[in-house]
Amino acid sequence: MDFRNCKMCGRIYRHINLPYCPSCLNDWEEMFVKVRDYIWDNPKANVKEVSDETGVEEKIILEFLREGRIELTTESIGFSCERCNTPIKSGRYCDSCAKKMATELKKGLSTSTSDRSIGRDGKRMYTADRTRKRRS
Numbered sequence: 001m002d003f004r005n006c007k008m009c010g011r012i013y014r015h016i017n018l019p020y021c022p023s024c025l026n027d028w029e030e031m032f033v034k035v036r037d038y039i040w041d042n043p044k045a046n047v048k049e050v051s052d053e054t055g056v057e058e059k060i061i062l063e064f065l066r067e068g069r070i071e072l073t074t075e076s077i078g079f080s081c082e083r084c085n086t087p088i089k090s091g092r093y094c095d096s097c098a099k100k101m102a103t104e105l106k107k108g109l110s111t112s113t114s115d116r117s118i119g120r121d122g123k124r125m126y127t128a129d130r131t132r133k134r135r136s
């Protein structure tokens with residue numbers, strides 16, 4: 001079983017798929033609806049305005065955005081890529097960082113599996129390594 005501290009009240013609860021305990025979940029859903037409706041009606045609002053108008057803390061709104069539950073319609077002030085700080089609408093990274101990270105992840109995966117099976121991928125990686133060394 002997976003026990004965690006609720007992100008909202010800090011109580012220990014049995015984790016299923018949300019970072020909140022069952023009693024906070026109700027409040028949380030209410031806040032989510034408020035924030036979503038406000039953004040729906042005020043597509044140009046930034047995080048701070050949404051927070052002021054809905055009474056929902058900015059960090060919770062950011063949480064919704066990070067989870068991709070809500071999306072700002074404009075790249076608004078107050079929410080940006082965790083890697084390069086480019087303004088984004090939702091999620092954690094901008095498109096270009098997301099692409100870069102997917103590539104890095106693939107590379108990481110083939111590095112860890114290359115010990116077991118050195119094939120065409122191993123060769124390609126070796127070439128990439130040499131190119132990088134020569135350039136620096």
Ligand SMILES: [Zn+2]
Pocket residue numbers: 006007008009010011020021022023024025
């Ligand atoms: Zn809680």
Ligand SMILES: [Zn+2]
Pocket residue numbers: 081082083084085086093094095096097098
């Ligand atoms: Zn980025």
